[in-house]
Amino acid sequence: MKKLLFSLFFLFSMFSLTGYAQGGEDLLKLALKDMGDGQYMKDFTIELKKAKKDVKTGYVKFSVILNSRSHYKFNVVNGSSNAEQAIMQLYDGDKLLVSNFESGKHYKSCEFICGKTKVYNLIFSFKGGEEGTARAVLSLVKQYSEAEMKF
Amino acid sequence: MLKNLFFTLLILAGAQLFSGCSGSSKKSDQSTSDELSLPDSLVNDAPLQLSEEIIGDVIQNISSPVEMASLIKSTGVAFSQKTLNKTDKVSNYNTSFKRALNLGVYSADLGYINTFDKNTIVVSYLLSIKDLSEGINVGQFFDFTSLKRLATNSNNLDSLMEISITSFNRMDDYLRQQKRSNVSSLIVTGAWVEGLYIAANVIEQTNNKELINRIAEQKDIIDILLIILNNYNQDDNFATLATKMEGLKKAYEQVKITTEFGEPKKIEKDGTLIIVQDELSHVDITPEQVQNIVSEIRKLREHIVS
Numbered sequence: 001m002k003k004l005l006f007s008l009f010f011l012f013s014m015f016s017l018t019g020y021a022q023g024g025e026d027l028l029k030l031a032l033k034d035m036g037d038g039q040y041m042k043d044f045t046i047e048l049k050k051a052k053k054d055v056k057t058g059y060v061k062f063s064v065i066l067n068s069r070s071h072y073k074f075n076v077v078n079g080s081s082n083a084e085q086a087i088m089q090l091y092d093g094d095k096l097l098v099s100n101f102e103s104g105k106h107y108k109s110c111e112f113i114c115g116k117t118k119v120y121n122l123i124f125s126f127k128g129g130e131e132g133t134a135r136a137v138l139s140l141v142k143q144y145s146e147a148e149m150k151f
Numbered sequence: 152m153l154k155n156l157f158f159t160l161l162i163l164a165g166a167q168l169f170s171g172c173s174g175s176s177k178k179s180d181q182s183t184s185d186e187l188s189l190p191d192s193l194v195n196d197a198p199l200q201l202s203e204e205i206i207g208d209v210i211q212n213i214s215s216p217v218e219m220a221s222l223i224k225s226t227g228v229a230f231s232q233k234t235l236n237k238t239d240k241v242s243n244y245n246t247s248f249k250r251a252l253n254l255g256v257y258s259a260d261l262g263y264i265n266t267f268d269k270n271t272i273v274v275s276y277l278l279s280i281k282d283l284s285e286g287i288n289v290g291q292f293f294d295f296t297s298l299k300r301l302a303t304n305s306n307n308l309d310s311l312m313e314i315s316i317t318s319f320n321r322m323d324d325y326l327r328q329q330k331r332s333n334v335s336s337l338i339v340t341g342a343w344v345e346g347l348y349i350a351a352n353v354i355e356q357t358n359n360k361e362l363i364n365r366i367a368e369q370k371d372i373i374d375i376l377l378i379i380l381n382n383y384n385q386d387d388n389f390a391t392l393a394t395k396m397e398g399l400k401k402a403y404e405q406v407k408i409t410t411e412f413g414e415p416k417k418i419e420k421d422g423t424l425i426i427v428q429d430e431l432s433h434v435d436i437t438p439e440q441v442q443n444i445v446s447e448i449r450k451l452r453e454h455i456v457s
Contacts, residue, residue, distance in 0.1 A: 030377060032313055040313050041215045043320060054376075068368055068432045072421075097415075098426040107424050114426035116369040116410055120244045143222050145361055151416050 020043040027135035031077040034108065037137030039075050046086055046124040048132040062122045064138065066114040069149055071141040074122070075109035076100060079133035084126045086134035100102020101127070111141060113151065180272070216259035217345040217366065217409040219387040220266035226359045230267040234352045235260040236345070237457045238279045247287050248388040251334045252455050253342025263349055273311065274299055278382045284322070287334060333389075334380045340392070341455055343369075343376065348452040351445040363441055367434040370403045378447060395454050399447040406444075407435035 028043055042064070048057040052125060076086050084107050089099040097120070100107045126132045200449040206212060236256050239352065257279045264273055277298050284290045294314070300314045301311040312451050319338075326335045377396055416427040 019319055028317065038223055039217060042219060043317065065372070067365065069364075070218065097428065098424065100424070103426060107422065109423050111423055111425040113425065113427040115431040117432065118371065140218055140221060143218070143225060143361075146364070149431060151418075 010069075027077050027079060027133070028137075029139040031075060031135045034075050034077060035137050035139045036073065036075075038141045040139050041072075041138060042138045044124070044138070045123065046125075046132070046136065046137040047127055048133075049131050050129075057126060057131055058129075059123050059125035062124075063119050064122055065117065066112070066120050067143075068115055068117045068146045069142065069146065071111060071113045072113045073109055073139045073141050074100070074136060075139075076124075076134050076136045082126070082129040082130070082134070083131035084128055084132060085134070086132060087125050087127060088136060089125075090122045091123060092118070093121075113144070113149075115149070155356075166437050178374065181198040209447050210354055215316075216262040216342045217266065217312075219299050219350055220259075220263040221440040222362060222365055223263070223350060223353050226353060226357055228309070228353050228357055228359075230263075230269055232269075232272065233353065234349050235263065235276075236276045240456065241261070241279045241282050244286070246278070246388075247334070248337065248386075250283045250286040251337035252341040254280060254287065254394075255338040255343070256452075256456060257283065258315075258338070259342040259345035261315060264310075265315070270303070270311075276419075289322045289325065289334075292317045292325065314418060333383050336376075338377055340380065343372065344448065344455055347448045351448045354441065354445060363436060364434045366441070366444060367403075367436045368408065368432070369405050370406055370408065373400045373403060392454070395451050397446070399451055402440070402443040402447040405437075409435065 031043065032040060042103065044062050046060055048060060049058050055140055074090070076088055078085050085101075087099065087101045088110070090097045090110075090112060098110050098112050100110045122136075122138075124136065199453065206262055231377075241253075244253050257276055260272070261276045261280065266277060277293075277295060281290060281293060281295050284293055298311060298314060298318075301314065323335050323338070326332065347369065350362050350366055353359065354366065373396060377393060377400065380389050380396060381394040411431045411433060413429050413431065415429040418425040418427070
């Protein structure tokens with residue numbers, strides 16, 4: 001009887017994981033819907049869980065090449081069970097360029113008009129080091145000519 | 152108590168079983184039959200100089216061909232099917248090396264076709280991608296029935312583009328998880344070269360300054376690709392491809408890219424935060440340098456698609 005119970009626990013855990021993956025696809029669909037009129041380029045999966053000894057979760061980092069004179073949009077959709085919303089930060093080396101969390105305000109999306117083609121780092125974390133899942137989409141809003149870059 | 156717990160678990164497990172299986176059974180079946188080993192010429196026992204993680208990170212960095220296609224469209228130049236790689240060449244690509252490289256080429260072509268809404272030829276390119284992806288055991292990431300259905304209706308072209316890109320992203324994630332970054336690197340190289348090739352043809356017709364700038368700004372990307380290709384240069388195919396790429400790198404040597412620094416600007420519009428970067432790059436390139444680069448792109452592309 002105990003063995004049967006244990007097997008059912010195992011079965012339940014396995015299929016919970018499958019359900020979790022499917023939830024990720026649903027988040028992507030939502031993120032694509034929220035993307036707007038831009039051109040979809042890339043998506044990012046954020047899944048942060050505390051390790052056994054950890055009190056807080058850390059961050060997840062992605063590298064992206066962004067092109068000069070291009071206007072990009074980053075939009076994030078949070079998992080329904082998240083205690084806190086995902087914070088997205090775009091860095092050039094150690095210099096923070098843009099974040100969806102600024103002056104205590106959380107933006108659903110943020111946009112970046114790039115001036116130099118190079119590798120940038122995209123970092124995701126959850127406020128207070130909470131666990132959570134999210135899906136983010138990078139889309140191209142517009143490409144400007146040299147003359148149009150006078151903002 | 153134990154009996155109640157047993158029944159609760161039984162119901163929960165049953166419910167999870169049904170919900171977990173819906174919509175994912177096809178993918179599971181295909182994954183299990185997929186061979187995960189490295190294909191023929193890509194098998195290499197020599198230790199890698201760069202870890203799979205670093206290579207994966209670098210590969211992710213290569214620009215999307217969609218961006219180049221979008222820039223080409225903005226020049227106002229008409230779509231040219233002649234520029235694309237012909238789909239009847241697929242059967243000639245009979246090694247995994249060639250299949251992976253040309254999978255990248257056709258993916259860039261597909262991006263170009265989609266950007267110009269040319270749905271009449273989309274299906275033949277999707278079929279080429281299907282053949283090549285199955286040839287390197289990654290066909291399971293493309294739902295070709297849905298893609299073909301979307302391609303037959305011009306109202307669905309945005310969805311077609313989204314599904315194509317997500318399929319490529321999932322395939323790339325899978326290849327990296329399976330430690331097949333060598334395959335990923337070829338797909339990315341093929342797509343990057345094809346994007347440059349299409350742009351080079353438009354430059355010859357229009358001499359468009361924005362496209363010339365974009366081509367010039369690819370100078371640093373060549374170094375990234377060379378690091379990856381040289382990592383696998385114990386394989387003759389990789390070594391030859393890297394040598395051809397060196398020719399292109401040489402053509403870029405005299406191109407100068409300078410950066411002007413200013414103040415970052417912050418705009419809040421309709422609840423969205425827009426940041427304008429405080430750096431702006433400028434390209435210094437002569438017509439002769441453009442011609443040399445275009446000529447080297449042609450040679451490299453010919454090597455890939457032949």
